[in-house]
Amino acid sequence: MNFKKATISDLAEMKELFVQTIRSVCKNDYNPAQIEAWTSGAKITQRWxxxxxxxxxxxxxxxxxIAGFGTLKDNNYIDFFFIHKDFQRQGIANKIFTELELEAKKHNSKIITSDVSITAKPFFEKKGFVVKIEQKNRIKGVEIINYKMEKEIKY
Structure with missing residues (x-):
């Protein structure tokens, strides 16, 4: 496994991974309407x-x-964190998370936060995150629950 920084040319594959991962990995935690609303975000080209x-x-x-990807916004917020459905449970998430945390440390961030799905919550808890609040988001009129989580960065 190698790491690289994403470029615009990676967007199509990233969006496909985003959609396919949600559809397969999150199907036990979210219903079809929620998955459809969530994955519709892949169509917002400017956002990506x-x-x-x-x-x-x-x-x-x-x-x-692309076996997985993670993003760090403003040096302390994990915006996207997805592992390809065919590469689950191989330690890839741990390695990506370690790199994102190192990047946050380079910028002297004190905490790292994320809005985490029901599916990803156990992973983030294992990484030392705590739930700050359960959130009920509405996307295209569909309620989707996730969690505002944060972790204090140790130096």
Whole structure:
């Protein structure tokens, strides 16, 4: 596995990974309407372009494919964190998270935060995050629960 920073040319593969991961990995925690509303975010081209242009975006590459990616916004907020459905439970999330936390430390961030899905919550708890609040978001009229979580960065 290698890491690389994302470029605009990676966007199509990133969006596909985002949609396919949610559809397969999150299906036990969210119903079809919620998954459809959530994945509709892949169609917001400007949002994705902004992510690549303005955030620290780290891709995990295995055999020339994106196996997962994580993004750090404003040096302390994990905006996107997805592992390809075919590469789950192989330690990729741990490695991406370690790199994102190191990036936050480079900028002397005191805490790292994220809005975390029901599916990803156990992973983030294992990494030392605590739930600050349960959130009920509405996307296209559909309620989707996630959690505002944060972790104090230790130096």
């Amino acid at each position: 372009s902004d992510v690549v242009e303005k955030q620290f975006v780290l891709l995990a590459i295995i055999q020339d494919k």
